Amino acid sequence: MAVEQPARPTLADKIYDKLFHNYIWKSIFRTGYPNTPRNQMLIVATNVFLHLHPTRIHRTHVKITHTYCLGGLSFFMFLGLTVTGILLMFYYVPSVDRAYLDIQNIQTNVQFGQLMRNMHRWMAHAMVILVFLHMMRVFYTGAYKPPREFNWVVGVILLVLTFLLSFTGYLLPWDQLAFWAITVGTNIAGSAPILGPKTRFWLLGGFEVGQESLIRFYTLHVIGLPLLAAIFMAVHFWRIRRDGGLARPL
Amino acid sequence: MATAVVARPVARPQPRARDEEVLVWPDLVFIEFISALVFTLALFALSLLVNAPLLDQANADVTPNPSKAPWYLLNLQELLLHMQPALAGVIVPTVWLVIMAAFPYFDQDNEGQGVWFGTENSVRLTVVSAIVAVVGTWLLILWDTGKIAMAMNDWFGISGGRTFAFLENVRALQSQLPWPEWSHRIPYLWFDLKILDEGYTGLGATSFHYLDLPGFLVEQAIPIAAMVGLPSLLIYALWKIGWVNTRRDAIIVLFTGFVAVFGVLTVTGTAFRGAGQELVWPWQLDVQEGIPGEGH
Numbered sequence: 001m002a003v004e005q006p007a008r009p010t011l012a013d014k015i016y017d018k019l020f021h022n023y024i025w026k027s028i029f030r031t032g033y034p035n036t037p038r039n040q041m042l043i044v045a046t047n048v049f050l051h052l053h054p055t056r057i058h059r060t061h062v063k064i065t066h067t068y069c070l071g072g073l074s075f076f077m078f079l080g081l082t083v084t085g086i087l088l089m090f091y092y093v094p095s096v097d098r099a100y101l102d103i104q105n106i107q108t109n110v111q112f113g114q115l116m117r118n119m120h121r122w123m124a125h126a127m128v129i130l131v132f133l134h135m136m137r138v139f140y141t142g143a144y145k146p147p148r149e150f151n152w153v154v155g156v157i158l159l160v161l162t163f164l165l166s167f168t169g170y171l172l173p174w175d176q177l178a179f180w181a182i183t184v185g186t187n188i189a190g191s192a193p194i195l196g197p198k199t200r201f202w203l204l205g206g207f208e209v210g211q212e213s214l215i216r217f218y219t220l221h222v223i224g225l226p227l228l229a230a231i232f233m234a235v236h237f238w239r240i241r242r243d244g245g246l247a248r249p250l
Numbered sequence: 251m252a253t254a255v256v257a258r259p260v261a262r263p264q265p266r267a268r269d270e271e272v273l274v275w276p277d278l279v280f281i282e283f284i285s286a287l288v289f290t291l292a293l294f295a296l297s298l299l300v301n302a303p304l305l306d307q308a309n310a311d312v313t314p315n316p317s318k319a320p321w322y323l324l325n326l327q328e329l330l331l332h333m334q335p336a337l338a339g340v341i342v343p344t345v346w347l348v349i350m351a352a353f354p355y356f357d358q359d360n361e362g363q364g365v366w367f368g369t370e371n372s373v374r375l376t377v378v379s380a381i382v383a384v385v386g387t388w389l390l391i392l393w394d395t396g397k398i399a400m401a402m403n404d405w406f407g408i409s410g411g412r413t414f415a416f417l418e419n420v421r422a423l424q425s426q427l428p429w430p431e432w433s434h435r436i437p438y439l440w441f442d443l444k445i446l447d448e449g450y451t452g453l454g455a456t457s458f459h460y461l462d463l464p465g466f467l468v469e470q471a472i473p474i475a476a477m478v479g480l481p482s483l484l485i486y487a488l489w490k491i492g493w494v495n496t497r498r499d500a501i502i503v504l505f506t507g508f509v510a511v512f513g514v515l516t517v518t519g520t521a522f523r524g525a526g527q528e529l530v531w532p533w534q535l536d537v538q539e540g541i542p543g544e545g546h
């Protein structure tokens with residue numbers, strides 16, 4: 001009775017071995033593909049990006065139809081917007097003399113510039129829609145109920161921040177669309193009783209949309225609001241863990 | 251232990267059901283990866299096909315007609331056409347956000363949590379409130395733009411003549427009724443209370459002294475009555491027929507109504523408002539670039 005011999009390594013095995021079992025690769029990823037449950041839990045718990053997750057979650061919550069991944073996708077849009085936004089920042093100067101020309105320049109002279117601008121714009125719209133849909137999913141699954149009350153409130157704040165992020169970005173191309181949309185939008189804020197005119201002045205840095213408004217919107221758009229949103233997202237995600245994962249029936 | 255701090259009976263996290271759990275890697279990480287990939291590819295394709303808009307350079311002297319806010323604010327801009335600006339633009343959204351943030355403190359019952367439409371009646375409550383809100387909002391918009399009176403006249407030859415002209419829309423109540431002179435200046439404070447602002451419109455500080463009754467009715471009282479009254483009426487009616495029994499049921503009606511109204515107002519503001527914010531068909535929308543000098 002012949003003892004079964006291990007199969008001879010194929011070419012694919014050899015390539016795989018060369019690619020992933022070398023010194024440099026191992027210096028980055030200490031372990032190989034986690035193929036045992038124990039290692040799979042360890043990787044989630046110890047990897048800096050994955051450790052937002054618990055190591056194990058309830059069966060019903062990995063069903064696509066429970067969350068439709070909407071919260072995760074909102075966050076993914078946020079990340080994508082950060083990446084494309086940084087690339088756009090390389091070419092954009094928030095000055096009324098340059099802003100519009102810079103956008104034209106991005107579209108015509110910069111390699112993949114038009115693509116970056118398009119991605120940034122469509123992702124921003126997508127994020128507004130995804131966050132709204134996420135809120136609807138949370139509502140109709142009754143997931144705001146105790147002990148998740150506060151996380152719902154954090155969510156409402158994130159919704160407002162998402163709108164504000166999008167609104168402040170709208171002015172930056174400094175075209176007619178931008179200028180008049182922000183004029184209309186800030187007029188809405190300016191109509192508030194008593195504090196309205198002050199708020200509008202404070203938002204625009206003047207009585208009309210101009211250089212002061214552009215630099216304010218820009219600063220809020222690229223650092224102020226993203227920072228705030230990131231903080232509230234951190235709280236949001238942390239609270240999901242603290243509240244015992246996603247909601248499920250009692 | 252951190253839990254020792256919890257003195258009040260605040261709900262604690264549920265105990266875990268370990269035998270019902272799956273591993274995050276690979277089960278969840280895989281789904282996240284796929285959905286991220288799908289979205290990246292879809293947005294990439296969209297970006298290759300459709301360019302982000304870029305019009306002429308900003309020019310404060312050339313007002314496009316209509317000028318519109320970003321689409322997700324067009325619901326407010328639409329609301330603005332029907333009531334006092336401060337009410338539509340600031341008070342309504344603020345109050346609504348506060349109400350919405352308070353949902354979980356109002357409805358604390360854990361029944362039906364964690365599953366789609368987990369409570370009895372929730373599906374039909376959602377469907378009915380959505381239909382009522384969509385139809386109702388459209389009717390209100392059509393009425394307030396005078397389209398209903400126009401249709402009655404043009405299609406059925408029914409016209410109230412001058413006698414009923416005040417029913418044509420909200421504004422008509424103010425302009426078409428013989429309001430006595432004094433009703434425009436009813437003092438409600440014995441002194442003129444002025445509050446802070448200098449007012450960018452040049453109108454000066456907000457003054458609290460006289461009440462313009464017809465204006466107040468048309469711009470504030472009636473819209474508020476409609477926004478508070480109609481949803482309450484719907485909830486009351488659904489309670490009467492036995493569909494609304496819990497707080498959860500009531501806020502399902504409220505939230506669904508909100509989503510539906512938000513949707514209708516956004517669509518109307520985006521696709522049905524042409525020059526001068528006239529109500530038109532989407533194919534009649536065309537933005538006129540303003541004439542230099544004839545700003546604002």
Ligand code: HEM
Binds near residue numbers: 071072134158233
């Ligand atoms: C930038 C915006 C937001 C991001 C990135 C975000 C992200 C997430 C993620 C990743 C989850 C995990 C489950 C899932 O994907 O559905 C989640 C859950 C949750 N979110 Fe959000 N969210 C945002 C906005 C909101 C809003 C607007 C609300 C509500 C008003 C909200 C309320 C909640 C609640 C209550 C949960 C727990 C759900 C459960 O236990 O089933 N979030 N969020």
